[in-house]
Amino acid sequence: MLKVEHLSKSYGRGKRRKNVLHDINLSVGDGELVGIVGESGSGKSTLARLIMRLEPVDEGRMSFMGADDFYASCQIVFQNATAAMNPSWTVRDILKEPLRSMEGNRDVYISKMLGKVGLKEKHLERRPSELSGGERQRVNLLRSMLVEPKLLICDEIVSNLDRLLQKEIVELIQRLNRETGMAILFISHDLKVVQHLCDRVYVMEGGWIVEESVKQEGRFSFTHPYSLMLFE
Template sequence: MLQVENISKSFRAGQQVLANINLSVGEGEIVGLVGESGSGKSTLAKVIMQLESANKGTVHFQQQHITKKNRKSFYENCQIIFQNASNALNPMWTVKQLLREPLQHQNLVTDSYLQTMLAKVKLSNDVLHALPSELSGGEKQRVNLLRSILVEPKLIVCDEIVSSLDRLIQREIIDLLMTLNKERNMAILFISHDLKAVSYLSERIYVMRAGEIVDEQHKEHDGFHFTDSYAQKLFQAMEGE
């Protein structure tokens, strides 16, 4: 479904952020992307979503090279959720207005429909009339998630979406993603430095270091077995926690 081929990117100062990145996400697949802060994960997410341009390489979605001409169709099928839930929500809009916005081209969006969708992300009907400032961090991220899935995308890119939440809320959001994946066959690219969360959620994991993919492994019955020494050290440290 998603094919990232030989993506490289440098900033104006000449600092290379991404170097020959190759990555894929299949239909209905959950793929993790891990690495320490500064490894280039979020920059790669922005390049995939066409929010930043690459110096080299291509991004294909459903076998089509993404260009300005087909970007609208791409965004209908691929959504991104960012780490900072507050920044992604207009503080002057109620949740009802926030949820109606991605559906503005549909003729009729009833409160009943929105309430049904709220239940899918375990939010009460009361939040419909609330402003973002009246929501908890977990509730804001659920609203963000719901805004993304309302357009029924085939792929969502989650960029550190649980890193600012406590462990209980993290687990709830991750379990919700797994449910959505099963119910809708919705593919997920889950980007995080939280190795436990990624290992629990993902079927396949890429490991990034200093702008490069250094390892890629599929989950086996007893977990992941990485061959790169850096990847091994990362996950051994997790096991020791």
């Protein structure tokens, strides 16, 4: 579905030019749960922005198979749930916005979908400031799901939540993956969450992908020193 080949990215000019991504190769297949892990500054979020075409690449190419409308077929949920929402809008307004070209009754469709992310009708008239952190992230997830994407990129979406809310959001993502067949690219520095959620994982260090591992018998195996350091 998604294929990234030899992707590189740098910022600045001349002596201040800094390379932040180096020769990145990765893929996500139909319905896969794929993780990207690494410490802060490893390039994970920059890679997410490039995949979403929010920034241009310097070198390399990306292809997204079987999609007539990339921005409907590939969606992203960011770490800061509050910043991703207009504070003056109600949840209903926020959810209706991506459906502005939809034919039919948007309110009926939204009401039908609320239960999939554990929200209720009462949440529709609330504004972001009236929601808990977990509720805000559920709204962002639902907003992305409403256009029925083939791939959802989750960029550190549980890092600001406590462990109980993290567990609820991770279980929600697993269920959405099972029920819709939507592929997930899950970016996180939380290794326990990635170990639990993902079937395959890429390890990033200093803008490089240093290792890829496929889960076997419920666990990942690594050989690169950096990967071993992270997971041990």
